[in-house]
Amino acid sequence: MKIKAYDERNKKNIELEVDSIKEAAKELKINLEEVIVVKNNELVTESAELKDNDEIKFLSVISGG
Amino acid sequence: MTCKKCLTKPVIKLPNNNISLCKKCYLRYFEKKVRKTIRIYKLFKKGDTVGVALSGGKDSMATLQLLHSLTQQQRTTKIIAIAIDEGIKGYRDETLKFAKKFCKENKIPLKITSYKKEFGMTLDQILKKLDIHPCSVCGVFRRYLLNKEAKRNKLTILATGHNLDDEAQTILMNQFRNNMAAASRLGPLTGIKDDKKFIRRIKPLYFLTEKEIMTYAFLNNLVTPFNECPYAEDSFRSRVRESLNNLDKEYPSTKSSIINSFLDILPILKEHYKTGDINYCKECGEPTSKEKCQACEYSELIRK
Numbered sequence: 232m233k234i235k236a237y238d239e240r241n242k243k244n245i246e247l248e249v250d251s252i253k254e255a256a257k258e259l260k261i262n263l264e265e266v267i268v269v270k271n272n273e274l275v276t277e278s279a280e281l282k283d284n285d286e287i288k289f290l291s292v293i294s295g296g
Numbered sequence: 297m298t299c300k301k302c303l304t305k306p307v308i309k310l311p312n313n314n315i316s317l318c319k320k321c322y323l324r325y326f327e328k329k330v331r332k333t334i335r336i337y338k339l340f341k342k343g344d345t346v347g348v349a350l351s352g353g354k355d356s357m358a359t360l361q362l363l364h365s366l367t368q369q370q371r372t373t374k375i376i377a378i379a380i381d382e383g384i385k386g387y388r389d390e391t392l393k394f395a396k397k398f399c400k401e402n403k404i405p406l407k408i409t410s411y412k413k414e415f416g417m418t419l420d421q422i423l424k425k426l427d428i429h430p431c432s433v434c435g436v437f438r439r440y441l442l443n444k445e446a447k448r449n450k451l452t453i454l455a456t457g458h459n460l461d462d463e464a465q466t467i468l469m470n471q472f473r474n475n476m477a478a479a480s481r482l483g484p485l486t487g488i489k490d491d492k493k494f495i496r497r498i499k500p501l502y503f504l505t506e507k508e509i510m511t512y513a514f515l516n517n518l519v520t521p522f523n524e525c526p527y528a529e530d531s532f533r534s535r536v537r538e539s540l541n542n543l544d545k546e547y548p549s550t551k552s553s554i555i556n557s558f559l560d561i562l563p564i565l566k567e568h569y570k571t572g573d574i575n576y577c578k579e580c581g582e583p584t585s586k587e588k589c590q591a592c593e594y595s596e597l598i599r600k
């Protein structure tokens with residue numbers, strides 16, 4: 232699946248070819264404990280299924296000071 | 297606990313078991329957990345005036361939203377938000393804007409005080425003048441002002457947004473640094489009962505992880521874009537956080553086990569490190585272990 236991913240902490244937009252959210256997180260070296268996952272503007276769990284053109288945002292849960 | 301929607305539209309998989317929850321069930325779970333913490337540790341009681349230290353970040357916003365909604369029905373507990381403006385351009389001004397808007401919309405009284413007003417300079421200015429570690433002076437001033445504001449507004453208790461991750465990290469950091477005296481001052485409820493000079497602190501989100509709080513904040517529209525203090529550089533804490541989250545991924549419940557085993561021995565620690573009489577600063581009267589408190593030391597340096 233071709234998806235658009237956004238890594239909020241590193242302000243990085245990237246297109247990925249992956250089968251699952253877990254795989255996308257792995258690719259971006261993101262620990263899923265440290266983010267929430269927003270798929271097409273809706274909050275989902277890491278087991279949510281992907282389809283082509285999905286937009287996945289990894290929002291950091293770490294507070295900044 | 298699982299409804300049909302939990303199966304089709306889960307928003308979170310709970311960290312310590314395999315249950316996934318939908319929005320409605322999750323919000324209920326979250327509130328229940330906070331209510332239980334408040335009840336078991338007797339964090340506050342009817343008639344209290346509860347202050348919430350508000351930074352505009354997700355933890356303090358979630359704390360305020362929750363305490364506000366839990367106490368709205370009964371008119372006996374008063375909630376007041378207290379914000380400290382350190383004067384950090386591009387950071388605190390942004391988060392405070394959000395905090396102000398929230399308080400206005402929810403009719404929650406908000407008291408803001410600043411380093412500029414109280415010490416004559418913003419943190420940005422202080423750091424230009426003095427070559428010191430940002431978080432040391434910032435932390436000392438914040439603690440000092442929170443206590444002062446608490447007294448000024450006649451608060452009986454002060455709530456902060458500290459969560460399970462913060463606490464697990466601090467517990468380990470104190471062990472790594474061989475500072476169990478500092479560890480003895482942790483827990484969901486800290487401070488000394490009936491001390492007129494120092495207000496007790498409570499942590500209603502004590503048993504919730506950062507991820508759980510972020511989920512709650514997101515579902516309640518309390519999330520601002522990720523924004524980091526430009527001076528943040530607590531690299532030791534970041535390392536501990538990273539290690540803990542990696543461990544937790546492989547061995548679920550690591551973080552909550554740290555908290556729970558710590559709470560088991562905390563009464564013994566508190567007994568062991570019981571502080572004798574507290575001194576009060578000869579300049580400002582705030583509690584301190586020395587003759588003059590650290591806030592007064594720093595503010596003298598600034599004025600020089």
Ligand code: SF4
Pocket residue numbers: 295296382430431434435525526527528529
């Ligand atoms: S990271 Fe340090 S300097 Fe920045 S707000 Fe927190 S304590 Fe202050």
Ligand SMILES: [Zn+2]
Pocket residue numbers: 297298299300301302303317318319320321322
């Ligand atoms: Zn449900």
Ligand SMILES: [Zn+2]
Pocket residue numbers: 577578579580581582588589590591592593
């Ligand atoms: Zn003083």
